[in-house]
Amino acid sequence: SQTIHQWPATLVQPVGSPLSLECTVEGTSNPNLYWYRQAAGRGLQLLFYSVGIGQISSEVPQNLSASRPQDRQFILSSKKLLLSDSGFYLCACSSLGFGANVLTFGAGSRLTVL
Amino acid sequence: AQSVSQHNHHVILSEAASLELGCNYSYGGTVNLFWYVQYPGQHLQLLLKYFSGDPLVKGIKGFEAEFIKSKFSFNLRKPSVQWSDTAEYFCAVINNNDMRFGAGTRLTVKP
Numbered sequence: 001s002q003t004i005h006q007w008p009a010t011l012v013q014p015v016g017s018p019l020s021l022e023c024t025v026e027g028t029s030n031p032n033l034y035w036y037r038q039a040a041g042r043g044l045q046l047l048f049y050s051v052g053i054g055q056i057s058s059e060v061p062q063n064l065s066a067s068r069p070q071d072r073q074f075i076l077s078s079k080k081l082l083l084s085d086s087g088f089y090l091c092a093c094s095s096l097g098f099g100a101n102v103l104t105f106g107a108g109s110r111l112t113v114l
Numbered sequence: 115a116q117s118v119s120q121h122n123h124h125v126i127l128s129e130a131a132s133l134e135l136g137c138n139y140s141y142g143g144t145v146n147l148f149w150y151v152q153y154p155g156q157h158l159q160l161l162l163k164y165f166s167g168d169p170l171v172k173g174i175k176g177f178e179a180e181f182i183k184s185k186f187s188f189n190l191r192k193p194s195v196q197w198s199d200t201a202e203y204f205c206a207v208i209n210n211n212d213m214r215f216g217a218g219t220r221l222t223v224k225p
Contacts, residue, residue, distance in 0.1 A: 032211050034213065036215070042217050043120070043204060043215045043216050043217035043218040044158075044204060044206075044215035044218075045215075046212070046213065046214060046215070049211060049212065049213075051211055057211075057212075059212075090158070092158075094213075101146050101148075101163075101165075101208050101213070102148070102160055102163060103148075103150075103158075103160075103206075103213065105157050105158040105159075106157075107157060108157075
């Protein structure tokens with residue numbers, strides 16, 4: 001079965017500093033990868049998804065970017081954080097075949113921008 | 115882009131009461147539908163899913179959901195809730211790798 005590792009689990013950063021959240025996947029190959037932001041009362045907001053190396057679809061114009069340098073690695077970045085970037089970020093994956101489109105989620109990364 | 119609406123923000127029930135959580139989506143094409151659950155302090159996990167076939171799908175822990183295509187709905191039901199069902203429930207829709215979630219419904223079950 002698939003396992004997702006996300007780090008760091010928590011992060012406190014000043015406004016204007018850069019960001020890098022990492023997500024790696026085990027137990028599958030060629031997964032679809034997703035970054036979501038979870039906010040209380042607003043559910044999960046899809047930020048980016050990727051169907052392959054170097055292929056990124058952005059859903060919400062914002063201060064963040066994503067990259068997929070390897071098949072099972074997905075990185076969420078920012079050059080300069082804003083206060084509004086604070087939140088809980090979830091990485092998820094799905095893979096082809098039986099159970100396709102079923103997402104497995106990581107434990108999340110809580111970002112606080114001060 | 116498709117969207118998902120969950121109309122109930124917070125539902126409070128007593129144990130043994132029946133549950134129905136509403137979910138409507140906007141996309142008119144072929145979609146796969148899901149309910150995910152997040153228990154306090156735990157990861158999101160799949161409760162049930164609909165891909166095709168019988169529109170009444172059964173999931174774990176006695177939950178079921180009915181896909182009504184004409185109403186663009188996929189409501190979640192359970193005939194008798196338990197205190198352990200206290201959690202946040204998310205409806206989700208996927209089309210062509212684009213998976214969207216609703217805002218979530220927090221369910222509190224009083225013992």
